[in-house]
Amino acid sequence: MKIGIIGLGFVGLTLTSVLASKGYDIVGIDIDNEKCNKINNGISPFFEPELENILQKGLKKKLKIESNFSLINDCDFIFVTVGTPQNTNGSIDLSIIKKAISTIGENLLKNKKKPIILIKSTVIPGTMERVILPILEKKSNKKAGKDFGLISNPEFLQESSAIRDTKFPHAVVLGGNQTVFMKKAKKIFTKLHPNVPIIITNHQTAEMIKYANNSFLATKISFINQLSNICQKIPGANIDDIAKTIGLDPRIGKLFLNAGPGYGGSCLPKDIKALINFANISGINPTLLNAVEEINAKQLKQIISIIKERLEDLASKRITILGTAFKPDTDDIRDSIAIKLIKKLLKKKAKITIHDPKAMKNTKKIFGDKINYAKTVENALSKSQCAIIMTQWKQYEKLNNNEFKYMTKKFVIDCRRVLVKKQLDVDYFAIGLGKKN
Numbered sequence: 001m002k003i004g005i006i007g008l009g010f011v012g013l014t015l016t017s018v019l020a021s022k023g024y025d026i027v028g029i030d031i032d033n034e035k036c037n038k039i040n041n042g043i044s045p046f047f048e049p050e051l052e053n054i055l056q057k058g059l060k061k062k063l064k065i066e067s068n069f070s071l072i073n074d075c076d077f078i079f080v081t082v083g084t085p086q087n088t089n090g091s092i093d094l095s096i097i098k099k100a101i102s103t104i105g106e107n108l109l110k111n112k113k114k115p116i117i118l119i120k121s122t123v124i125p126g127t128m129e130r131v132i133l134p135i136l137e138k139k140s141n142k143k144a145g146k147d148f149g150l151i152s153n154p155e156f157l158q159e160s161s162a163i164r165d166t167k168f169p170h171a172v173v174l175g176g177n178q179t180v181f182m183k184k185a186k187k188i189f190t191k192l193h194p195n196v197p198i199i200i201t202n203h204q205t206a207e208m209i210k211y212a213n214n215s216f217l218a219t220k221i222s223f224i225n226q227l228s229n230i231c232q233k234i235p236g237a238n239i240d241d242i243a244k245t246i247g248l249d250p251r252i253g254k255l256f257l258n259a260g261p262g263y264g265g266s267c268l269p270k271d272i273k274a275l276i277n278f279a280n281i282s283g284i285n286p287t288l289l290n291a292v293e294e295i296n297a298k299q300l301k302q303i304i305s306i307i308k309e310r311l312e313d314l315a316s317k318r319i320t321i322l323g324t325a326f327k328p329d330t331d332d333i334r335d336s337i338a339i340k341l342i343k344k345l346l347k348k349k350a351k352i353t354i355h356d357p358k359a360m361k362n363t364k365k366i367f368g369d370k371i372n373y374a375k376t377v378e379n380a381l382s383k384s385q386c387a388i389i390m391t392q393w394k395q396y397e398k399l400n401n402n403e404f405k406y407m408t409k410k411f412v413i414d415c416r417r418v419l420v421k422k423q424l425d426v427d428y429f430a431i432g433l434g435k436k437n
């Protein structure tokens with residue numbers, strides 16, 4: 001059995017590496033030649049814990065990395081894991097997946113097997129039946145359900161725990177018609193993930209499950225952020241104790257209840273926007289989802305107004321941003337709130353210095369020499385008038401008076417409450433804490 005994986009980003013390269021390390025015959029395909037070369041040399045193009053190790057294990061087995069699509073011609077399973085970004089109006093941009101699907105279709109013409117194509121990319125309900133299936137049938141001159149299988153197989157992994165999530169998913173969703181292809185897919189997933197629930201449904205429900213998942217997670221974050229704003233007005237109140245306690249209720253669950261600067265990253269913001277857009281064109285006013293987005297946007301506005309309250313005019317003020325990655329243990333800055341914050345502060349002519357243990361290179365690609373990059377936290381804080389902890393990197397939990405002593409104005413905004421328990425000689429503001437009178 002041979003498996004092809006199209007698109008070697010976070011989802012695709014993780015799946016490729018995990019399956020190859022287990023000894024499966026894998027071909028990983030990406031249009032980016034430079035990326036393919038790196039991967040072939042055992043180097044991951046992005047930081048994800050454990051990924052490089054697993055990739056290198058896979059490369060010693062039956063893994064081929066290529067930009068040549070013809071290698072999928074003898075594959076039994078083809079996973080599609082290309083990006084589905086957003087248009088400026090928030091709707092989903094299907095151009096990348098359409099292109100990848102067209103090329104797969106052209107190659108299907110020559111495929112002597114009857115492969116199963118599984119779409120892992122997040123796509124808005126109806127995309128499989130209205131967009132992907134017609135392209136595949138037209139380009140290949142073959143029939144879905146007869147000459148090839150087509151299955152929606154949304155992905156739920158989280159960056160920073162992508163390997164674990166790929167090895168041990170909480171569920172496998174298979175959407176499509178009840179054909180022999182579906183039976184075959186169920187069999188391989190049962191072998192790969194024994195004891196994991198496999199949900200078999202139709203395409204549109206599978207597509208919607210992914211949006212339901214992400215919009216619920218975003219709702220939890222906006223919920224706790226709204227409560228954290230209320231807590232800030234209650235002297236002595238602590239959002240973490242509240243989150244921890246309500247999280248013990250099994251009906252609520254403890255995850256995604258960390259108050260902070262708002263949700264970011266490559267998935268939640270774009271998926272919520274795409275669902276809002278889809279609801280609107282379907283004639284549904286997505287009141288709750290709109291509120292989730294509005295609360296999220298307000299978190300950033302709140303941070304800026306707190307900085308302005310203390311520093312007044314921001315022109316030429318030195319501000320340090322600790323953490324630009326959208327979460328710890330990744331170098332991904334796509335839709336990171338820290339990046340949005342820096343853009344806003346630059347507009348106000350502030351002088352920005354950043355520090356991030358992993359995301360410095362990616363941040364430099366956006367800002368070039370418009371901001372300063374400090375290799376150490378001490379350097380980042382030196383002569384600064386305001387420090388903002390944006391990402392919950394472990395090393396920021398260790399900060400002490402020593403690191404803050406060379407700030408010219410010791411004003412610290414802790415968006416993650418990592419320093420709450422420290423006795424610091426600084427003017428300290430933490431999201432979600434009510435200042436004691």
Ligand SMILES: NC(=O)c1ccc[n+]([C@@H]2O[C@H](COP(=O)([O-])OP(=O)(O)OC[C@H]3O[C@@H](n4cnc5c(N)ncnc54)[C@H](O)[C@@H]3O)[C@@H](O)[C@H]2O)c1
Pocket residue numbers: 006007008009010011012029030031032035081082083084096099100120121122123155156157158159266267
């Ligand atoms: N990143 C996540 O945490 C995550 C989690 C769950 C689901 N998803 C979804 O999975 C999909 C992929 O996300 P990602 O973050 O891995 O994307 P990504 O942007 O990191 O990677 C996509 C890859 O596809 C390649 N590519 C683009 N066009 C191609 C083509 N025609 N042929 C072959 N390769 C091509 C790109 O070069 C890139 O390497 C998206 O739909 C996303 O919403 C992402």
